[in-house]
Amino acid sequence: MVEENKKVVLKVFRTNYNKNESSHYDEFEVPVNRWTTVLDALLHVKSYSDTSVGIRYSCRMASCGSCGMKINGRPSLACYTKISELNKDVIVCEPLSNFPRIRDLVTDFSQFFDHHKKIEPFIHNDRVPLDIKDKDELVEFEQSPKEVDDYLQFSYCIKCGLCYSACPTVATDPSFPGPQALSQTYRYIADNRDNDKSTRFNILDERHGIWRCHFAGSCSAVCPKGVDPALGIQLLKGHMMGFSKNDKKVANLRAKNKE
Amino acid sequence: MGVNFNMASLRLRESQIMKIHYLTGIVSLFAVAIHILFRLIMPFGQSLLYQNVISNYHNIFYALLLESILVLISIHGFNGLRIILIELKQSSRWESTITILVLISMIGIIAYGTRTIVIASGL
Numbered sequence: 001m002v003e004e005n006k007k008v009v010l011k012v013f014r015t016n017y018n019k020n021e022s023s024h025y026d027e028f029e030v031p032v033n034r035w036t037t038v039l040d041a042l043l044h045v046k047s048y049s050d051t052s053v054g055i056r057y058s059c060r061m062a063s064c065g066s067c068g069m070k071i072n073g074r075p076s077l078a079c080y081t082k083i084s085e086l087n088k089d090v091i092v093c094e095p096l097s098n099f100p101r102i103r104d105l106v107t108d109f110s111q112f113f114d115h116h117k118k119i120e121p122f123i124h125n126d127r128v129p130l131d132i133k134d135k136d137e138l139v140e141f142e143q144s145p146k147e148v149d150d151y152l153q154f155s156y157c158i159k160c161g162l163c164y165s166a167c168p169t170v171a172t173d174p175s176f177p178g179p180q181a182l183s184q185t186y187r188y189i190a191d192n193r194d195n196d197k198s199t200r201f202n203i204l205d206e207r208h209g210i211w212r213c214h215f216a217g218s219c220s221a222v223c224p225k226g227v228d229p230a231l232g233i234q235l236l237k238g239h240m241m242g243f244s245k246n247d248k249k250v251a252n253l254r255a256k257n258k259e
Numbered sequence: 260m261g262v263n264f265n266m267a268s269l270r271l272r273e274s275q276i277m278k279i280h281y282l283t284g285i286v287s288l289f290a291v292a293i294h295i296l297f298r299l300i301m302p303f304g305q306s307l308l309y310q311n312v313i314s315n316y317h318n319i320f321y322a323l324l325l326e327s328i329l330v331l332i333s334i335h336g337f338n339g340l341r342i343i344l345i346e347l348k349q350s351s352r353w354e355s356t357i358t359i360l361v362l363i364s365m366i367g368i369i370a371y372g373t374r375t376i377v378i379a380s381g382l
Contacts, residue, residue: 174349205273207273208346211276211342241274241278
């Protein structure tokens with residue numbers, strides 16, 4: 001158990017590519033309690049030691065996925081990592097791997113979100129009218145709890161990029177969509193409100209697509225939300241090869257204003 | 260009437276290539292296992308003597324087994340090499356060059372290996 005007011009050394013990666021600064025580590029001594037997270041410690045540094053430390057954060061409760069960074073070499077959310085659980089007196093904070101760096105611990109997520117957008121992460125259903133003029137035309141899907149369970153864990157993804165950072169294939173092949181985009185593809189394939197799997201299959205069935213996943217499994221090991229992207233990818237491969245039977249029954253529609 | 264030959268129509272989808280890759284991997288595992296088990300029908304060193312090896316080749320079923328191992332492992336291995344190489348660089352020119360070179364190498368190895376099997380089996 002960590003004693004009250006124990007101090008640890010926070011070693012923070014510093015660089016600014018806009019100013020051509022050479023990268024280095026700055027060390028800060030930070031007081032910590034049992035409940036102090038790495039984000040708390042970094043904010044302490046910003047408040048009392050060096051205001052110029054670049055970090056990105058928002059919700060502080062592992063919901064927004066903004067504060068992803070490498071903590072002692074492992075991709076983690078700073079707000080979800082307690083210093084007491086690391087059992088180390090020196091905490092090393094570095095920007096996420098596989099992302100272009102902007103400044104200090106802040107990385108550029110453009111490529112990551114491009115991969116996510118490419119798989120069309122929304123429900124495709126040609127039976128749903130898109131041009132609705134009257135609220136009586138609104139429809140909703142009938143979905144059983146079992147049908148929700150088929151994709152539920154994959155819908156917990158907060159797009160924090162930790163899996164993308166941990167993926168060894170992304171490290172060598174930036175055209176590879178990465179575990180996040182691939183597991184989200186499975187999330188929509190498994191969702192019985194979606195009735196268009198062929199569009200996404202065509203997007204992923206190419207040289208740098210899903211088949212470049214070598215099942216290292218590091219994506220699942222680092223996910224802070226308990227999603228298992230590696231499982232989603234293997235299930236998706238099974239569907240694409242025709243080994244897994246996709247027997248989902250597309251959800252029925254009913255008028256939204258009717259009971 | 261001209262023949263409309265389209266190279267693009269010959270190109271396999273990546274999922275079809277991977278299906279062949281996995282299938283050749285699994286089947287070659289069994290074929291190689293049979294090949295190794297054949298070494299156990301007599302003491303290992305003795306099974307590798309020249310006359311024993313040649314007599315193996317003269318058995319048509321064993322020659323066919325060796326030919327299938329050659330084809331299966333060549334397809335599986337060269338596709339594996341293609342996968343490793345296309346991950347290294349991202350350009351369609353590099354990918355096409357690699358695919359063509361790997362295909363030529365694979366066909367060359369299979370042709371040379373088949374020639375050896377045919378000569379040794381005395382067909």
